[in-house]
Amino acid sequence: MTNKNLLVELFVEELPPKALKKLGDAFAGVLADQLKAQGLAAADAVVTPFASPRRLAAHVTAVAARAADKAVSQKLMPVSVGLDASGAPTPALLKRLAGLGADASAVAGLKRAPDGKAEALFFDSVQAGVDLAAGLQKALDEAIAKLPIPKVMSYQLETDCELPGWTSVNFVRPAHGLVALHGADVVPVKALGLKAGNATHGHRFEAAVDPVPLADADAYAATLAKDGAVIASFAERKAEIARQLAAAAAKVGGGCKPIDDDALLDEVTALVERPNVLTCQFETEFLDVPQECLILTMKANQKYFPLLDAAGKLTNQFLVVSNIRPDDASAVIGGNERVVRPRLADAKFFFDQDRKKTLESRVEGLGKVVYHNKLGTQGERVERVRAIARAIGQQLGGDVLAKSADTAARLAKTDLLTDMVGEFPELQGIMGGYYARHDGLSEDIAFAIEDHYKPRFAGDELPRTQTGVVVALADKLETLVGMFGIGNLPTGEKDPFALRRHALGVGRIIVDRDLPLELGKLISIAYETFAGKGLVPQKDMQGLLEVLCQERLVRLLESEGNNAGEIGAVLAVQGMPHWAVLRTRLEAVRAFAALPEAPALAAANKRIGNILKKSEGEGAEVNPALFVETAEKDLYAAMQATVPAANAKFDAGDYTASLQALAALRTPVDAFFDGVMVNADDPALKANRLGLLKSLHEAMNRVADLSRLAA
Structure with missing residues (x-):
């Protein structure tokens, strides 16, 4: 063949x-x-x-x-259908064989094999290869x-x-x-x-x-x-473009590098068959415009690669990937320079015009912009974000932080009414920061306005200041509660309001910034700002929203290499005050899981949990005088020696030491289950033993639900 x-x-x-x-x-x-x-x-x-x-x-x-030809075995029908009482083929069997190109002579070669409860006939043949x-x-x-x-x-x-x-x-x-x-x-x-x-x-x-x-x-x-003068491979063409970009930037000198944008590189690779990178430039006067505006217009509208200097600042030179290689490229270079100039001039015009009005003067205009037909205008939305920001700011930093967060929240959406953001919606927030500085506002307020959309995507930076953190949290919570409240939940295929991203942002901010904030209370604060908007009852909405936020957080922690079982063990703890302690507790659980005593203690913990579930409502204060067996006396004594120290470490925030201290309980716990009947006939004895197990269960599960670690 x-x-x-x-x-x-x-x-x-x-x-x-x-x-x-x-x-x-x-x-x-x-x-x-x-x-x-x-x-x-x-x-x-x-x-x-x-x-x-x-x-x-x-x-x-x-x-x-x-x-190659291949053997095929085809099920025909049950034996009882294909053969009569005498073993002769039935009309049904003969018809089926005819459909396969065989006749009655093939009946003798049919195989019988079990098929469920009955026996079936199978026809073996050779299927010719295609x-x-x-x-x-x-x-x-x-x-x-x-x-x-x-x-x-x-x-x-x-x-x-x-x-x-x-x-x-x-x-x-x-x-x-x-x-x-x-x-x-x-x-x-x-x-x-x-x-x-x-x-x-x-x-x-x-x-x-x-x-x-x-x-x-x-x-x-x-x-x-x-x-054909064509590089047919997408990967080879992309690599060639990247090589030429780097070479052209090196030729410019000064530590210049083309902007790093893999999506742009992919798009340009898809636009050319024979790449030829050329160096162009524009007038330096355009560099007075924020570089984000110039970079965006060159990338989005022209598919150019702006050049940044060694400090990451935009230069007045840029790289073009041409699809032709003329002997004299001056006409191509000149043409691209002429094309980009009006784009940059537009950006400069928008920037100059926008600065003629302050952000404060634009606040009133937000009341004329519809945010959502069920949730009101952007002006109403801003008032809700302000209320949430004040509450969070008060909790995290008192009156000073609450006041600065309120100011930033009031101005955060005003750049939506500017010409620049109208032309380039991707610059919302960023332009607000520039205009805030032009208005004479503090860097803290400017950073907060610029950062309140962060994190915009997985891996994005978090807000740089405490004020920015508060406003970003408030903005995301307002969006989540509002959209969940009117029934706009994300589905497996659609998430038009990016609610998963907002939920991840809330989790990341709380965890990465070690904020002592409880999600449930934050949702309640946000819910209260929607008075009169007809949201679904808070108890119905809150559970769904907490589940979404926790799912996003679990995905984040898993992406960082954490074990799903360990994450579940930490999150399962009842009464955990806030997510800020998650990573510390995960480190403690990971260290505990590596101990030789961990599997036995996790299994015992699971067993204790099952016993207590079946005996719900039973159990009393532990009375040492009621102990009968040596094993229960030894376990109680070991707990008296171990648990106070473990609790002290827990209260001090040393979760690793707290869990490791409990490892000493393995031997007495094993001995207890080997030698003690918990469900004793004597009710007082049974209640005392259940009380002992209950206190042990509580002591072992302060950092994490260790039963989740059991195999």
Whole structure:
């Protein structure tokens, strides 16, 4: 059987750049999976995806011309249905065999095997392996059907038949070529109204020949690069762009580096086939505008790479990734410099105009902007955030922090009414900080306005100041309680208000900033600010919201390498005052779990918990005079010697030492369960022993619910 490498390419019009990498990976992945499923490619076949602005392709190693035949055993029907009392085949069996291409002569070769409670008949046959043409056709159809296409286009193709006419084709972009090569042989498959061939097309302007003939499947990438002036591999093109960007920045000197933005790099990689990085510049007067504005307009509108100096400050030079390599690039450079200038001028105009009005003067305008039809205006929302911020600020820092948090919360949303944020919504908060400084407000207030959306995403920085922390918490709590209160809960597929991100932000701020705040009380404070808004009852909403926040927090802690069982053990503790102690307690549990005594004590703790659940309401104060067995006397004595010290360490916040002190109880606990009958016939004896176990259970579970660590 002949095994050769396979190359399949779809040549199309320019594909959507933000989806290109995903489209390329999906096309190659599904195609290869289908070939493997049909036995045409081995499970360890190497799959190489290719994706450029005008092509999706896949190279698969060691693909067979025909799949191997395989034995198939098919269940026909129960024996009682297929054979009559004399053992002769029934009409039903003969009909089924005929459908499989067999006749009555096959009855003697049928196998009997148990099938549940009955016995069934099975027909063994050899299924011929699929040939490559049929198998690849199926794989190609499947790969096209399963492409994660953002939006389908419909276009017309002339029909491939004797009668003239047109047929409609639906695909992400109009397709103009199909290549399918098994080694050097063309595989006769069709797709999107196209027949497979052995030639593709290169760069629109710089290809050496057109079309570009391909000698065989393995020559694809090299031939396209040489004759087509195209780097077909997305990964190789991305690496080449990154190399050229670094080289161009080094040539500028001064420690300059292109801005680090992998999403922008991916998008530019999807826009060019033959990258050529050029250095451009703009007038230094534009550097008076906040660099975030200039960077955003160059990235978002022009796909340029701004250059930052060694201190991270924006320079007046930027890098362009061109798709052509002219001998004289001055026209390309000049054209890009002319294009960017009006963008920067607009940013400067917006910045100058916005500073003519103070943030304070914009507060009233928030009352005219609808936040949500069920929750009122942005002005009403700001008043709720202020109330929450004052309450949190008072708790964390008294009147001074409450006052500064109130000021920042009152002004935090005013930049939504500025021209700059109207043009670039991504700059909300950031521009508010700049305008606050221009208005003469303190750095503390400016930082709080700038940071109150943080963390914006997983791994983002937290607010830099205590005032910023308070306002950020208040803003997120107001959003969570309001949206949960009107029933806008996130689902598995949709979270349009980014409530999961807000919930994670609340958890991160409390845990990372070691804030002595209880989530339940924070939610209650926020809920009280929505008077008259018709929210669902607080008790119904609060439970769901606490679950979401805890789920997000668990995900965060797991991402940091914490064990899920240990996280659950800490969070299961009743009456834990706040999340600020989570990481410290997790460290203590991790240290305890490493002790040789830990498994036995965790198992004992679980056993004690089960006993106490079954005996709910029973148990009394421990009376040493009622002890009968030596084991219960020894356990009580060990607890008297150990628990006070463990409690002292716990109260001092040394959770690791507290848990490790309890490790000394392993031997007396084991002896207790080996030698003492808890459910004694004497009610007083039973109650005393339950009381002993209850006090032991409470002592062991102050840091974490140790039963969660049991295997």
